[in-house]
Amino acid sequence: MRARTVEWQVCGVCNYDCTYCIQSPKTRVGHPSEDDVTRFLDFFAALPGSWEVKMTGGEPFAFPAFLERIVPGLIERTTHTVSVLTNLSAPPAQLARFAALTRGRLGIVSASIHLEHVEIDAFVDKARAFRAAIDPSASMVINAVLVPGRLAEVEQARAAIAGAGLRFFPQVMKLGGGTFAYEEGDREKVQELVGIRPNPRTANTAPSYRGRTCWTGVDYFVLTQRGDAFRCRTARRFDEGFLGNVLQGSFGLAAGPSPCTYDICPCTVPANRGMIEGLA
Numbered sequence: 001m002r003a004r005t006v007e008w009q010v011c012g013v014c015n016y017d018c019t020y021c022i023q024s025p026k027t028r029v030g031h032p033s034e035d036d037v038t039r040f041l042d043f044f045a046a047l048p049g050s051w052e053v054k055m056t057g058g059e060p061f062a063f064p065a066f067l068e069r070i071v072p073g074l075i076e077r078t079t080h081t082v083s084v085l086t087n088l089s090a091p092p093a094q095l096a097r098f099a100a101l102t103r104g105r106l107g108i109v110s111a112s113i114h115l116e117h118v119e120i121d122a123f124v125d126k127a128r129a130f131r132a133a134i135d136p137s138a139s140m141v142i143n144a145v146l147v148p149g150r151l152a153e154v155e156q157a158r159a160a161i162a163g164a165g166l167r168f169f170p171q172v173m174k175l176g177g178g179t180f181a182y183e184e185g186d187r188e189k190v191q192e193l194v195g196i197r198p199n200p201r202t203a204n205t206a207p208s209y210r211g212r213t214c215w216t217g218v219d220y221f222v223l224t225q226r227g228d229a230f231r232c233r234t235a236r237r238f239d240e241g242f243l244g245n246v247l248q249g250s251f252g253l254a255a256g257p258s259p260c261t262y263d264i265c266p267c268t269v270p271a272n273r274g275m276i277e278g279l280a
């Protein structure tokens with residue numbers, strides 16, 4: 001069953017600078033103005049139906065309005081479910097406030113462990129405390145990019161994450177619109193980390209779904225910090241699948257599904273929300 005979802009880039013700014021970030025440092029900047037935050041909230045208040053609003057960045061918590069206005073505004077003014085993708089670097093007090101604000105309305109917390117910036121044990125302790133503080137009915141998953149040359153560390157992280165009772169979600173590294181070609185020494189480890197038969201619920205291997213009927217644009221869209229809406233991330237990359245701008249009042253969903261025309265589906269959210277037909 002399809003679960004209507006919008007992935008909203010609430011800001012470009014991030015407090016980390018990961019070497020493998022799919023966003024270039026040039027684009028990893030900026031955030032909406034005060035007035036635009038109001039317009040975004042007006043848009044979500046008027047968006048018909050029940051949606052999961054999954055907020056991404058940059059790093060959402062690095063934009064003060066995220067916790068001060070956006071999360072409270074979505075909770076007070078809409079009935080949508082709230083989810084977040086974060087590097088979990090926010091101070092404990094901010095995480096506690098997020099947990100309190102979203103109680104009863106939280107869908108998924110996707111927390112990414114970035115080994116260039118954090119110690120495994122400290123991150124896992126923080127993640128475990130956050131898991132205990134958030135809405136018990138929400139899901140939480142810990143993402144880790146399979147960075148070449150650092151896979152032994154990723155394996156250590158996986159063990160610590162599993163040991164803390166948290167869900168580990170490996171992601172193959174993306175590069176220049178495709179996936180990274182791992183060297184032979186790393187290939188075996190990658191295989192072991194993603195499992196023999198990875199699927200979108202267990203790992204992000206960025207497969208191709210070219211030709212499959214896809215409901216993105218109808219029941220799913222991505223929204224940039226400037227208000228531009230696109231069918232999906234890959235469509236946005238190619239400047240296709242434009243659905244209008246929500247700040248300018250020109251947004252409109254597609255009338256129906258259409259076949260995927262791309263060689264990579266870099267994000268598992270459309271697959272895991274039932275947008276792509278024919279997946280097991």
Ligand code: SF4
Pocket residue numbers: 014015016017018020021022023057058059087114
């Ligand atoms: S935390 Fe995420 S958005 Fe920020 S630099 Fe790292 S990969 Fe990019």
Ligand code: SF4
Pocket residue numbers: 209210214215216231232233234235259260261262264265266270276
């Ligand atoms: S890349 Fe993925 S989300 Fe985008 S149209 Fe293709 S299958 Fe759908």
